[in-house]
Structure formats: C-alpha cells, structure tokens
Amino acid sequence: MKEVEKFTDEQIADYLGQLDGWEYVDGAIETTFEFKDFKEAFSVMTRIAFECEAQSHHPDWSNVYNTLNIRLNTHDANGVTEKDFVLARTIEDIIESEF
Template identity: 90%
Template sequence: MEKFTDKQIEDYLGQLDGWEYVDGAIETTFEFKDFKEAFSVMTRIAFECEAQGHHPDWSNVYKTVNIRLSTHDANGVTEKDFELARSIEDIVESD
C-alpha cells in the first residue's frame, strides 16, 4: 500500500470528524459515558480491525479511548488507515 502525501492526508481528514494528523499517524479521542461503554465499543472495533487485518495503536483510561492509525509497512498513513477510521466512526455512531 502506498504512503499518502501530506496533501492527500489533509483531503481525507476533511471527510472525518475529530481526527488529526500528528507525527506520522491519524488520531482521535472518543469519550463515553463510562468504562463499560468505552470497553464495549473497543471490543466491537477490535473485531472490525481483525476483519480488515489492520490494527490501531490505542489506549483506554476509564471512559476515554485514544486511537492512532498508521500503516507500519508503509511507514506512514495509507488508504487502509482511512478505511479503518471510517469503520470506527460508524461503530461509534451506531452506539
């Protein structure tokens, strides 16, 4: 998969709400009503990550989930990251 240019990343970020390009990856933070809800959403995201064969760098503290996406094989951001970001958005919005 080909690494995106900064311009491509900027254009694609315009299609996502709350995501930023930081130090070679796209990232966002979600806040839920409590830990149980945050963990439930993380579990659904984990199944989608497995289905896409692409996995985030992420963390969870109580009701907050931080997600960072980049394609390690390409050493940067690719279409795979934006595909997964859109799927993550769909999962969070459906909650």
C-alpha cells in the same frame, strides 16, 4: 501481497476533511472518544477490535476509564495509507451506531 502506498501530506489533509475530530500528528491520524463510563468504552473497543481483525489492520490505542485514544498508521508503508482511512471510517460508523 500488494504493497500499500504511503499518502502525501496533501492526500492526508484531503481525507481528514471527510472525518470529524481526527488529526494528523507525528505520522499517524488520531482521535479521542469519551464515553459514559468504562463499560461503554470497553464495549465499543471490543466491537472495533473485531473490525480491525476483519480488515487485518490494528490501531495503536489506549483506554483510561471512559476515554479511548486511537492512532492509525500503516507500519508496512511507514506512514498513513488508504487502509488507515478505511479503518477510521469503520470506527466512526461503529461509534455512530452505538450512540
């Protein structure tokens, strides 16, 4: 298996410029989405979960009623990598296609 390369703070900042609402906090990129209700939030989480499996990359996330918090980092690299930004863009696409 190919080793993934941990991004520098500068690389992370550059990539974050391509995403709306994501921040670099404590070694991960994170964001929060708010939905109409729990059912809508959970529906989107389910769609995201299938993409996570397809990419073999899984977020640290939490859901309280209509709010979804997502944190991405690559545990194998002990930091943020290209995999995190690929998944973040996929999540953005899912959110945009839903609303």
